[in-house]
Amino acid sequence: MALEKHRNILDYTLQSLLKRKLKNIGIIMVFTLVIFTASSVIFLSYSLRQEARLLLKDSPEIIVQKMRAGRHELISTLIMTEIGQIPGVSGVEPRYWGYYYDSGVKANYTILGIGASGTEKNRVLSGRMPSRHEKNIAAIGRGIAEARVIKKDLGSVLYLQAADGKWMNFNITGVFESDSEIMTADLIVISEDDFKTLVGMPDDAATDLAVHVSNEAETPTIAKKIKERFPDSRPILRDEIIRTYDAVFGWRSGLIIALFMGALIAFIILAWDKATGLSAEEKQEIGILKAIGWETSDVLEMKFWEGLVISLASFMCGIILAYIHIFFTGASLLAPALKGWSVIYPEFRLTPFIDFYQIAILMSLTIVPYIASTIIPSWKASITDPDTVMRG
Amino acid sequence: MRKSGVFFSFIGINLAIIAILCIISLIAVSEHNIASKDISKIVKVLQLTDMVLATDARYTRNPSQADLFSAFQDYPGSIEHFPTGSVIPPPDMNSLEKLIEIKANGS
Missing domain, CATH: 2.40.40 (Barwin-like endoglucanases)
Known part of the structure; x- marks a missing residue:
């Protein structure tokens, strides 16, 4: 019976969302786009980072370059x-x-x-x-x-x-x-x-020298000795090579900042707009519901469902579309940014390495704040006298 | 069908798609591990150090081998020339271990 009550509230919520069809479809589309962009970047960068780790683990332990006037020389x-x-x-x-x-x-x-x-x-x-x-x-x-x-x-x-x-x-x-x-x-x-x-x-x-080391733990010491004996040399460790790719596709890289932050700011604007107030129509709806006998908890539950329906549907669609974009279409929208002016570039056939931790973080950073920004203003409206709320 | 039923079906379908994609990922990763052994062999024999992500400039083709001034192709502070320069950042300067302060005359 209790379960049936929740289901009835969900039915009502969906009916109410359909009443403002255009607005809610708009929100779902923007939300999906935000999740799509953010998760595309997460999928692409994590997959390339894993690929780099996997493939470059067999590159030489130390590369010794000669430097002259700050430039690499023979x-x-x-x-x-x-x-x-x-x-x-x-x-x-x-x-x-x-x-x-x-x-x-x-x-x-x-x-x-x-x-x-x-x-x-x-x-x-x-x-x-x-x-x-x-x-x-x-x-x-x-x-x-x-x-x-x-x-x-x-x-x-x-x-x-x-x-x-x-x-x-x-x-x-x-x-x-x-x-x-x-x-x-x-x-x-x-x-x-x-x-x-x-x-x-x-x-x-x-061009340079590849130095092989028997015990990998000794690599930094050997690099230091090479640098001491040949002060004009620049030893590059394998760890540094792998770290370079962590930096290229890491949190602070240009690609992530440009796309991820853009998407995040768009989401913040969306959530902020929701959190700063209800429309007159929504306030009136809450007032009527209270007047016909709905409890505050019922109104809050309705608003919870509203936030969950929109954010969960958008999140799932965004994630699925991002996966298709990165792993089935070879990151067709992001790859041009990586190719730049290159004439020769690889066709990205990325292996779908997925970091569930990052996806979970994305989920908690989008779904939870969105639900909160839906509930909080409604809570304010639902604890006010129905008559006052209805009159605006 | 009740509206909540439609919603639960929609979520169920999405979950099923996500589960299928996860299974595809697991299979692809395990297959890739086999192929990557051959690629790793090539990397070892040819002593490769970088991935072919962008070939427009030498410091974007081999970011790990680029010299420390690579971000400023012609002189320190010069404006970035290649678009991929904004994607592939300059090498880590921490290894320089020295702070260079440039002060204007009279300051």
């Missing part, structure tokens, strides 16, 4: 032996990489010179990568193939202009599959020898 490979002698260092390898601006398609490529082995039977690479001294062979990312309108089949040729102005041609023996696009879309992997010819790099230089 590092001498002659210091590798000295770094290798630091206790705890298990290996030092030169990294050869740089950027190549293709004026034809106005795109930046990332060129890697490496003798790579150990990628046989890798599902994200069709074909193979060049070996250390193999000439005129390249493995490319999907983005390059699309930008240069190269046939994605193996065996096509890629032409790049070397530092001395001569054109170098590379037979494509490998293409990184779309699953790995987020790490490989703009990569051109060529041999170490070809890289040096292409960019005109001296034999005893490298």
Whole structure:
């Protein structure tokens, strides 16, 4: 019987909401949009952050760069032996990489010179990568193939202009599959020898050094020792690399501030408008209900249902739409902000990592204040004499 | 059907959709863990340090490798040139461990 009473009040609430159909549909649409924007940002940033953590955990423990006049410069490979002698260092390898601006398609490529082995039977690479001294062979990312309108089949040729102005041609023996696009879309992997010819790099230089450490706990100490021995160097720890991505997609990043805060302010305006007062029509309704014998608690329950119906329906629709937007349509509305002026960019195929904690926070930050802002002004009206309320 | 019945059905349908999406997520994450092993292998072999999020500037392509002045491409305080510069912030300057105070003459 008690349950039936609550249900009757809910029936009345829904009837009352339908009376002001246009206004309430408007509120639900705005509320849904706010939740959609906020949760899209939460889904996107958390998913990218998790992806970065998962994929970058295998990047080198320390990268040593040489700095000159505050800028990154080529590092001498002659210091590798000295770094290798630091206790705890298990290996030092030169990294050869740089950027190549293709004026034809106005795109930046990332060129890697490496003798790579150990990628046989890798599902994200069709074909193979060049070996250390193999000439005129390249493995490319999907983005390059699309930008240069190269046939994605193996065996096509890629032409790049070397530092001395001569054109170098590379037979494509490998293409990184779309699953790995987020790490490989703009990569051109060529041999170490070809890289040096292409960019005109001296034999005893490298872009930077990758230092491998046997015990990860010792990494900061080793980085400190490298910095002491080579004051013009800049060691970058793997933790810092991962932290960079936490910052890019973290709470204080531009993306979050711009979108999330905008949505939050819109919601605050919506809730504030509700909380600051009832319309004359709503006050009259409360007065009539009181006059025909409704208790204050019944009026408050009706208002509770009103807040819950609107906020819960909007929250659920917003969350579902945000999920579809981020994980089914590849963040089609947010991705342009991340792409900027990039010509080559990965197609976002995000893995749906979901942080239920953040969703719960979003829920408590939106549903609870909205219900409160619906109940409080009604409570004020419902404790006043019905006659006074009806007269306004 | 009573209006409350319609409302409960609506909430029920939404909950069912959310539950299905959660199941899809769990399956996708477990499948991704298998694929990510191959990608991680590529990351290890090629010694990659950054994700390809934006390729318009060197400091947005490799934010973790960018030099400390990367946010000011040409001179300190220069206006941001690339739109992605507002999404991908400059590197953490805390490692500088030094406060640089610039004072105007006579102050």
